[in-house]
Amino acid sequence: MTHVVAVLALPPVVGFDLAIPPQVFGTAERDCEPLYDVRVCGLAPGPVPTTAGYALHVEHGPEALAAADTVLVPGTHFVPARRDGVLPAEVHEALARVPEGARWMSICTGAFVLAAAGRLAGRRATTHWARAAQFRRLYPDVEVDEDVLFVDEGDLATSAGLAAGLDLCLHVVRRDHGAAVANEVARHLVVAPWRDGGQAQFIERPVPVDDDGSTGPTRTWARERLSEPLDVATLARHAAMSPRTFARRFRAETGTSPHAWILAQRIAHARHLLESTDLAIDRVAADAGLGTTSSLRAHLAADVGLSPVAYRRTYRASPRTATNRTAT
Missing domain, CATH: 3.40.50.880 (Class I glutamine amidotransferase (GATase) domain)
Incomplete structure (x- = not known):
């Protein structure tokens, strides 16, 4: 089956x-x-x-x-x-x-x-x-x-x-x-379970050349602080860039915007917490930086079509009940 x-x-x-x-x-x-x-x-x-x-x-x-x-x-x-x-x-x-x-x-x-x-x-x-x-x-x-x-x-x-x-x-x-x-x-x-960015970083087209450096260290820094406010201005300040330069460099390196990338990281972290911990749903939402339970519910529904409670029940279920699940 x-x-x-x-x-x-x-x-x-x-x-x-x-x-x-x-x-x-x-x-x-x-x-x-x-x-x-x-x-x-x-x-x-x-x-x-x-x-x-x-x-x-x-x-x-x-x-x-x-x-x-x-x-x-x-x-x-x-x-x-x-x-x-x-x-x-x-x-x-x-x-x-x-x-x-x-x-x-x-x-x-x-x-x-x-x-x-x-x-x-x-x-x-x-x-x-x-x-x-x-x-x-x-x-x-x-x-x-x-x-x-x-x-x-x-x-x-x-x-x-x-x-x-x-x-x-x-x-x-x-x-x-x-x-x-x-x-x-x-x-x-022996591969990464998740790669940042998109195909854009491999497309043969001009990438802005300047001395601003990479946004990679800031991405690492942000992953460790997903529960905190992380707008473009905050990220750019950490990277020692102007917000416009940071946003341009970020998209060139990852193929997506800082806002979309942060949101994806937060949803992924929330899913990890639901699967691997018994934290209350509101605590999961807060720790992932998604704010409220209703916000977590909306984002998770858009991402996988499940509520937080249903997601935890599904992915922490027994092998017999999880094996035959078909994504819709």
């Missing part, structure tokens, strides 16, 4: 992207019990060419999609979706097997396939920054944000290029089963 993740490899698939979901989801467990059943499939069982000049043998054909709780399309150079914005009949037939209510995910240029299938119309998504302009031309009805590492809309999640697939998959494990499980997966993979 584990959550089935079906990974659809369309040729030529990006081998790096294809390896991420089995590694991340396949490592996630609680009390030595696997939390996901990962099934890599193609349009037919057998070898699938990769973009790196070798083929990968997949055991499953499209029938694996019929059992999926999550369908994930890794990066691909699949010509119909990448060049023409369409999918051939055999791919439409394969995707038609996916159960209603399944979660859809993509890594890197796998977003082209989801868009060609009509899954991203009117939705926010991301893809590799170098392919964002092409994506917009082919799929103008999708709201593309190339500055972020991933976009999670609950039933739909897309990641930026290549290694951002690790960020997205770890985020989904964290969303499904809590920070402790995701951190253990990250520890096993």
